[in-house]
Amino acid sequence: MFTGIVTDLGTVREVQPIGGGHDMRLVIGTSPGFLATPQPAAIGASIACSGCCLTAVDLGGDWFAADASAETLSRTTLGRLRPGSRVNLERSLRLGDELGGHLVSGHVDGVAEVLSAEPENASVRWRFRLPPGLSRYVAVKGSIAVDGVSLTVNEVDGDIFGVNIIPHTAAVTTFGTLQPGGLVNIEIDMLARYVARLRETTP
Incomplete structure (x- = not known):
């Protein structure tokens, strides 16, 4: 769950075809600290990428990787991303966090x-x-x-x-x-x- 308050502007570093080329792995660069605060992100964390809830499958100090299925690519703009594309980022809401926007699921309609x-x-x-x-x-x-x-x-x-x-x-x-x-x-x-x-x- 998210709030729709973007906390970082990421940059796509790599777009890797996977699943026989039907799915896609995105490697997204972040600002220093985005993945570290308020607590360190872990593999499996949910991160909203321009409104799409994706799961972090790999992590570095200033980057993360997430996979997008063919279903997700067919219903969102993620399939149009290229190296250098900018991406709105938000980490998932924790109980007790300020709800500055509105409740957002990260499921694109x-x-x-x-x-x-x-x-x-x-x-x-x-x-x-x-x-x-x-x-x-x-x-x-x-x-x-x-x-x-x-x-x-x-x-x-x-x-x-x-x-x-x-x-x-x-x-x-x-x-x-x-x-x-x-x-x-x-x-x-x-x-x-x-x-x-x-x-x-x-x-």
């Missing part, structure tokens, strides 16, 4: 297209087009995770939604290099998911 980025006062309004079937879970002033970043939805128009990104968020996440036409991982608010499911199954 779909991939959205970046439509535009327009300056709006001191921030930037980003607009995205959701894949079919997800717009019903997105509401104005609700929460959404975009590439693992916990954000507040500021507008919804059909399958298009918008969020505002302040300069600090752009500086410490991949929003600083994101461009219209790009693709991002989306995780809807899990509360919306369960409410919708209850409505479907309640007599």
